[in-house]
Amino acid sequence: MRLRSGVFASACLLVQALGVGLFLRGFFPVPVRSLPRSGALAGPPAEPPPTGFSSNWTKVPSPVFKKTVIVLIDALRDDFVFGSKGKRFMPYTTQLxxxxxxxxxxxxANAPTVTMPRIKALTTGSIPGFIDVIMNLNSPALLEDNLIQQAKAAGKRIIFYGDDTWVRLFPKQFVEYDGTTSFFVSDYTEVDDNVTRHLDNVMKREDWDLLILHYLGLDHIGHLSGPHSPLIGPKLSEMDNIIKKIHTSLLSKEEGEVASPHLLVVCGDHGMSETGSHGGSSEGEVRTPLLFVSSAFDRAGGLLKPPELVQQTDLAVTLAIGLGLPISRNSVGQLLLPVVQQKTVREQLRYLHLNGFQLSRLLQENMATYEKGKSWIPAV
Known part of the structure; x- marks a missing residue:
């Protein structure tokens, strides 16, 4: 009897250990393997050019936009811009x-919907694991190939103001920065004023190529009193005025210029639940607005269509193409084609070729059974 009880107990312990192992394997998945740097940055195979044309498929494309400003509003839900709150409190953005x-x-976005993993997704185009939640409060430098690293290597001058998580992730990439701590969630005023106070000066200057602003106040209000707090409206109005200031400033910079147009990107890292928290996978937490604004685009008009649902990881590859940079080698994102529709069909096909080649190399590296067809992209 004792022997049977011992065997049964041992079997239960074994099953429990296997269950814990399977849970940990799923909860903390093995990350996608990085491609070797030399192989990752190698250009795609040259396509045979049509008669009378020279081939440039192996080169990184020229930038589509001259200067780019990214306004990241922490915890910005999609309905804060595209819903009734947007129409009421963000009239300028709604008009755009x-x-x-x-x-x-x-x-x-993918869970976990917390800031550090979302910044990694936005800049690498990859999907961080749940283990990044542990590192959210003390983020180490990001060593994975990313948009900021590529921009720095290309000689672009990057300025950052806002959540100091960026400074910890990219400690040597910014030519100028001012980080604000996200620890004091009761502060939803000074934490944003510390970012905005730089705007008038930096928008007059020409010594930068990429400006990143990360506002924390909306997220702090969510934690304090939820998405339906009376504080939400004034904060959205504040963000709307900032977007207006940046947009009008970029337009004034383009007056009399023949160079490439400028680009303004407005986005969120994650949303917030009905209780004002985030980290999970509810619709309010994972859906954020993504807005591209540029004089290069056709003016919107006619019947309004609901915004297309895309993946947050698509931003990294789209910005890489827009800035004339190599696509991050672990990116799983797809180019948002409307952002480059002002270019010729041949140029658009070239961008898709680069995106497809990068995804093919990543898939080949991570799947032993993957076989690439001989004519996976047609000649153009």
């Missing part, structure tokens, strides 16, 4: 969406 020169999307 409905009648301006813009392209609008709803970007879907």
């Amino acid at each position: 969406v409905e009648r301006g020169t813009s392209h609008s999307f709803v970007a879907e």
